[in-house]
Amino acid sequence: MQASISIISTVIIFLLMVKLHKRFPYQFFMPILTSSIIIIAGLLLLNIPYEVYMEGGRYLQHLLGPAVVALAYPLYNQWEMVLKYKYTILSGILIAMVSGLISIYTLLVIFKLDKELILTALPKSITTPVAMQVSETIGGIPPLTAVLVMIAGFTGALLGSVVFSIGKIESSISRGIAMGSASHGVGTSKLVDYSELDLSIGSLSLGLSAVIGAILCPIFAYIFM
Amino acid sequence: MSLEKGFPFSNDSMRVVRIIAQxxxxYIFYYAGVLIGNLTKLPLPASxxxxxxxxxxxxxxxxxxxxxxxxxxxLIGFMMLFFIPPMIGIIxxxxxxxxxxxxxxxxxxxxTLFVLITTSLICQWIEKKELAMKEKKEKGEMDHASKYIHH
Incomplete structure (x- = not known):
């Protein structure tokens, strides 16, 4: 009963917010942002704990599994392009991973945050399930890692298009690699606004950075911490 | 309402059934991923x-x-919806x-912004190099071929 209430209200709020975003196509009316704010406000006002919301919410979250599997479809459609730019893609993902690890580590050391928080933040650019696994292996706090992963995703989804227009990034390959490896699935699903090629390079990059990140993060933590 | 041959359903409801079946x-592929992940202990998510x-x-x-x-x-069109529950975890x-x-x-x-800007700028640069390299190679092959033809 409670489960179906949170599923139905999440879907209805999301669909209304999609409508709102169509009417006012500004970045800050992005449906995931507005829906999350409304739901959080609602839960806080009605004093409903997260665990109760998740009784239904986890079914929606569970659909992320087949949704990520579905990214094989654009990837299949664009495979020729992927092969054509294989060196760019591989080196791009490595650059993204290394620059992400070094920048987050440097910032948190400058701000003098605890070792545990630094370990929690290191896997922020990898897709949620892998990030949580990595966080656990290196000694971070997995559920907090999941929240930071969402913030990284949001940053890309919300500000990615601004970054791309300032940097004059006109290539689908570059946008896909940057978004997939910096902002995983959340950023990648926003690439629908550009083209199918953007989307497929993005999904390839998010998959590859999950693999590369799962290997590099523990090595980085071992060397620097 | 247009009806498909032999089916007492509208095209719309057929579409809904098709999407659900697909x-x-x-999901079958997802669970195959879960199974393989459990068996092989790969450090990769099932999806x-x-x-x-x-x-x-x-x-x-x-x-x-x-x-x-x-x-x-x-599913790709609705992916954002599935990210809402983990987002709510912030509370x-x-x-x-x-x-x-x-x-x-x-x-x-x-x-994240730093990664986005450095990666996209460097990629755009590498991509041009990779493309130029390929074109040069193709041109080289063509020159070679035309030499052959002229002889």
Whole structure:
């Protein structure tokens, strides 16, 4: 009963917010942002704990599994392009991973945050399930890692298009690699606004950075911490 | 209402049935990913393993694109919705809004922007090099071929 209430209200709020975003196509009316704010406000006002919301919410979250599997479809459609730019893609993902690890580590050391928080933040650019696994292996706090992963995703989804227009990034390959490896699935699903090629390079990059990140993060933590 | 031959359903309800059936196929691949992940202890999420499996099956033509096309497009279109529940998880961490919490969040945002800008700029540069290299190679092959023809 409670489960179906949170599923139905999440879907209805999301669909209304999609409508709102169509009417006012500004970045800050992005449906995931507005829906999350409304739901959080609602839960806080009605004093409903997260665990109760998740009784239904986890079914929606569970659909992320087949949704990520579905990214094989654009990837299949664009495979020729992927092969054509294989060196760019591989080196791009490595650059993204290394620059992400070094920048987050440097910032948190400058701000003098605890070792545990630094370990929690290191896997922020990898897709949620892998990030949580990595966080656990290196000694971070997995559920907090999941929240930071969402913030990284949001940053890309919300500000990615601004970054791309300032940097004059006109290539689908570059946008896909940057978004997939910096902002995983959340950023990648926003690439629908550009083209199918953007989307497929993005999904390839998010998959590859999950693999590369799962290997590099523990090595980085071992060397620097 | 237009009816398909032999089916007492409208095209719309057929489409709904087709999308649901195709999502079930995608779920099968997802659970195959779960199984393989558990058996092999790969440091990869089940969904990424499922993605690779489906991709291989599509490449080898074991599965027709038409069998998953509509379901896949539907799920990708609604992907943002599925990210809402983990996003709501933020309410379990009110300390994120303390000083060190804000610094942590700000660092994640700044680092992500840094990665986006450096990666996309460097990629755009490498991409041009890779393309130029290929063109040069192709041109080289063509020159070689034309020399051959002239002799």
């Amino acid at each position: 999502i079930l196929i995608l 990424v393993i499922g993605l690779v499996l489906l991709f291989i099956c599509l490449q080898l033509k074991w599965i027709k694109v038409d069998y998953i096309k509509d379901g896949a497009s539907f 379990n961490y009110p300390e994120l809004f303390s000083l060190s919490g804000s610094l942590l969040m700000a660092s994640v945002i700044v680092s």
